[in-house]
Amino acid sequence: MSRSWRVLLRRLVLAFLGAALLGWLVDRLLLALLLTALVSLAWQLGQLYRLDRWLSGDRDASPPQVGRVWDGIAAHVTRLRRQSRKRKRKLSKLFSQIQQATAALPDAAVILGEDDRVVWCNGAAQQMLGLSPVRDIGLPVAHLLRHPDFVAFLHQRRPSDNVEFSAPVDDALLLSARIVPYGKKQRLLLATDISRVRRLEQVRRDFVANVSHELRTPLTVISGYLETLLDSDSPAFDLWRPPLHRMQEQSRRMLHIVEDLLLLVRLESRKERPPFKPVNVPALLATIVDDAIALSDEQAHLISVIADPELWIAGSEKELHSAFANLVFNAVRYTPAGRRIEIRWFADDGGIHLTVEDEGEGIAPHHIPRLTERFYRINRDRSRDSGGTGLGLSIVKHVLNHHGGQLRISSELGVGSVFTCDFPHELRMERTAISARNVTGSRC
Structure with missing residues (x-):
């Protein structure tokens, strides 16, 4: 028990003892005790009323000042309110930083609630996905992004997968999206613009294919001539047979590399799977x-x-x-x-x-x-x-x-x-x- 509570109890005991003595002297013991209890209760209610007005934010109200118990309670509440205000300032600052960070993200971010309804989206989502933070909040994302590949991906619910689809705002914009769990019964949709990456990959594939096609013909011709020379029975070629064999091995190896490169280009360039x-x-x-x-x-x-x-x-x-x-x-x-x-x-x-x-x-x-x-x-x-x-x-x-x-x-x-x-x-x-x-x- 704290010291303030001990003081309060001591005062109450002394007050009731004094009231009992006075009532005994005037032969009104019960009345004296009752009046003392009523006065004590009224005083406590008054302090409680002042505390309630002060806690409710009434600027004209002051915290209870009478009595150490109420002083302690008021001081404790004051500390809690200061700590709460400090936490609120920190959270507000952190929330503001998060908002600024998400707004600065180059990737689209959309929070999906139950039934994959839009809860929130950042600025990039507005630009890349055409979402509106006013118009589209609460609507199912499948009604807003209707690309068949995205809708099928949305229903798979496998967080490790990605899907590529054309942006609804611009068909030339290619997006890669993934969905990860977020909070309670929520998911986070992240979409990245990969148009430039895919264009660079296409340029690389075209370059490899063109170079490979250009190399295949001369390599085939060289291999043919080397094979003809090696098949000759003329003694004049005996001295050249070892280097010709090495040349033939290297030309065949280069030809195999070219063929494998062309196969890789075909595999990478294929957008649709052929019938199995x-x-x-x-x-x-x-x-x-x-x-x-x-x-x-x-x-x-x-x-x-x-x-x-x-x-x-x-x-x-x-x-x-x-x-x-x-x-x-x-x-x-x-x-x-x-x-x-x-x-x-x-x-x-x-x-x-x-x-x-x-x-x-x-x-x-x-x-x-x-x-x-x-x-x-x-x-x-x-x-x-x-x-x-x-x-x-x-x-x-x-x-x-x-x-x-x-x-x-x-x-x-x-x-x-x-x-x-x-x-x-x-x-x-x-x-x-x-x-x-x-x-x-x-x-x-």
Whole structure:
């Protein structure tokens, strides 16, 4: 108990004792005690009334000054009010800074409430998305941004995804949007202008395609002439055969790089996915393995295939052949002679998978995130000697993206590597079902 409360209780006790003594002397004990209680209550109510007026913000009212208890309460409330005002000033300043920061953001930001209704938007959202903070607040964002790709993305509710669509205010403006959880039952829509990035990418693709086309013809001519010279039986060419062989190897390597670059350009430039057809992956793998055995030659790798013969996939056979062949041929190139290479094609609850496992030297962890970059090489000298172009895994990544899949890489130094292609269940096709459908179609 605080000192002020002890003083108040002491005063009340003394007052009632004095009243009791006075009442006993005049033979009015009960009346004296009652009057003392009423006076004390009236005084406390008066102090409470003054405190209420003061707390309600009445400028003419003053805080209770009589009595230490009320002084303590008033002082405590005063401290709380000062702290509250200080917090309000800080919050107001912080809110003002947040408003200024969001207003200065080059990206559009929109807060979506329940049913994806617009709660708030910044200035960039007004310019890029055509939203109005007065007219559109409370309206479903799907009614304001009606691009089919955005509406489908909005209903997916997967925060890690992005969607690209044309801005409603300008078709030439390309936006990349994502949605992240925000607060309670709210989401934050963020949209970025990527028009310049896409234009630069298109310029780069056009440049690579043009250069590759220009290089392919002279490289083909050079390779043809070199092959003709090497096929000659004239003794005059015996001295030149070793350098001619090296020239032929380098010209073929350059031609392979050009062809891979052109394939990458086609994969990157394709805006719409071509119609998928049933692909007999087990037969495709058998063809690739035959080529891998020929590539292995004297190294005599132990190449094995474990494939579900009934498991087919809907996709582009040409693209899948390129992706799978790159993985298998890479395993042959970077696995020491006589070591094991295992290829598996199977399905489980997680989807459809192709794994290529080797017993090579392994890959250091810091290299793995960059393996799908163009021309990225762990050991440049060895990569050139092995005949690789440095574009194989980049092609694999783009092919898998076209099929809604992804590439996973795990490796351990001194043990080997595992490259896994993951495909969604939606692409799965059974050979028996395809055969039955073909028979039915032929009868019709």
